[in-house]
Amino acid sequence: MGSPMSRRNGISLQHTTAEIHIESPRPQSGRSGRAYQPLALPASICVPPHTTHPSTTTQDKEGEGPYYTHSTLVATQSVVCRTNPDVSRTTLDTSNASRPTITGSSASTKCTQTKFDGLDVETSIWKQEGFSDQVIHTLISARKRSTSKVYHRIWKLFLAWSQTRSIPWQSCVSTHILEFLQDGVDKGLSTSALKVQTSALAALFHKQWATLPEVKTFFQALLKLHPPIKDPIPPWDLNLVLRALQKAPFEPMATVDLKFLSWKVAFLLAICSARRVLDLAALSYVPPWTIFHQDKAVLRTIPSHLPKVTSSFHLNQEIVLPSFCPNPKNTQEKQLHTLDAVRALKYYIHRTADFRHSDALFVLFGSNKKGLQASKRSLARWIVAAILESYKSVGQEAPITVKAHSTRKISASWALHNSASIDAIRKAATWSSLHTFAKFYRLDVLASAEATFGRKVLQAAVAHR
Known part of the structure; x- marks a missing residue:
């Protein structure tokens, strides 16, 4: 499907101190005999106020030429989360009394000290499903490291997108997924890049969004609005x-x-x-x-x-x-x-x-x-x-x-x-x-x-x- 890494970022990140209270949706009846428990994931997401312009270039570390930094996410600082220090916990207290309030510059400093770690998020999701550490390690190895990096960047982008709209990301449905993809369309992302984003969100939610009728219709429409053009002539002799x-x-x-x-x-x-x-x-x-x-x-x-x-x-x-x-x-x-x-x-x-x-x-x-x-x-x-x-x-x-x-x-x-x-x-x-x-x-x-x-x-x- 191609990688969005070489495309310009189509969604800007806006600074906000609003918190996302992450609660896992209750499992469907008959899926598991375990009692419902909130998902042990970060309680809030802080979005830095400054972003890097998509056309910014950086000198290659090998000193042999510039490379572009406008990948799926571009920001001077990464979107960051306050992670739970004990990822093995199965419950997360989301009461107002125990949740710290972020105010002022001190909170901003504290927020940027912890980097967003997609691996921690993925591990927490699998733990909530009841899998052991050994099984989780095997499951995470199903994707190549490069693919996981792309997925984690897209997760970070989606979490920031949902935060700016005050939407708890775990409560997102196909309506929100399509709105997120539409933002990418409006900013010039290719159909292949949007398909990668859909796959990444499927891995985050453990739900095959691409199989939903409305998502299928969305991509069928993109083929008509932006038909892929194949140049049959060699680009060089x-x-x-x-x-x-x-x-x-x-x-x-x-x-x-x-x-x-x-x-x-x-x-x-x-x-x-x-x-x-x-x-x-x-x-x-x-x-x-x-x-x-x-x-x-x-x-x-x-x-x-x-x-x-x-x-x-x-x-x-x-x-x-x-x-x-x-x-x-x-x-x-x-x-x-x-x-x-x-x-x-x-x-x-x-x-x-x-x-x-x-x-x-x-x-x-x-x-x-x-x-x-x-x-x-x-x-x-x-x-x-x-x-x-x-x-x-x-x-x-x-x-x-x-x-x-x-x-x-x-x-x-x-x-x-x-x-x-x-x-x-x-x-x-x-x-x-x-x-x-x-x-x-x-x-x-x-x-x-x-x-x-x-x-x-x-x-x-x-x-x-």
Whole structure:
């Protein structure tokens, strides 16, 4: 469904000292024999008065470029809660006598001292359901850490939204959920981002909001109001980039700047494997995770790595890089050999051996953290940089928008055009079904060829005048 992390925040947080008295709705009859008890969750939420402008950028910690901070939540200080110090308690006294009143600056200082912790909230909810700590730990592990971070940000946003409207969040129904989503629509959030928010709220309330008829109708309406537009034309020219990679500043690989070498290797691996940067960042140069054969190299991600989809098909998929013109006999073959991913990988491992501080395949080349493992964000920047530098080296204007993820659709589309089997494409890109490729990734790599017929007709007519 996509992640709202790269979208601008559509809901502003307003300062207020109003408290939210959190009470769990009484369970439906027949669901449990336990007596009703209030949910042991934070008794109030404090929203900081200042927020960061959505377009604010922050320098990457690795010092290799800016990144945007306008994720699902943007605020100079996080939305914070006063949490119950004893999360194992099953009751929470909500009487006026025992509930502290927040007034003045001292209360504001106290409020901002405790950060909102989505994990604590989630743990408290499961505890209220009666699960043991061991079971809760397993349940929380069902989602990837990155997904949990996104969900927790959305929870924080929703709690702030409900507070500004004086709505006890636990009493929210589908009417409130749709109002929350509508605020996102009004502020320009994409349909995929709104679907992620719906999934996050389902995890918070333990209720499948997406299955409700009114929520289904809401998203059906969004498809008509904001229909998804798929650009069938590749965002950049693969042939141009490959021609540029055969020359300076990317060759000769034995002496070029390490920056250009890193960019080229990252791009070649991405385009030859059709893998996500998430998977490329989890490769290791150490055997048996990287093994060179006479005519290929076989790479495997480290055992601790979890792919985007953790199914039996997606886990432990090998990346096989065949040699390309390994024994060149003429000038043309020598030029093609410069695009050999196996050759590039050998050069890269050899030239980074002296300063490596990690077993990861890709390591940083900057002076501050030289030799440390390169993150997936670094690899994404390297791939984009290789494309932009290629356009610059041949004197052409670079595309306005280039994303590292586009290498997946472009490589798979060209492989299909050159008669690669459907099964080979599906396995290389780790698509369990070709439906994903057909719906989201397939491009018309020879879009201009459709005009060949008309052009030939006109040429023939002109020639016989």
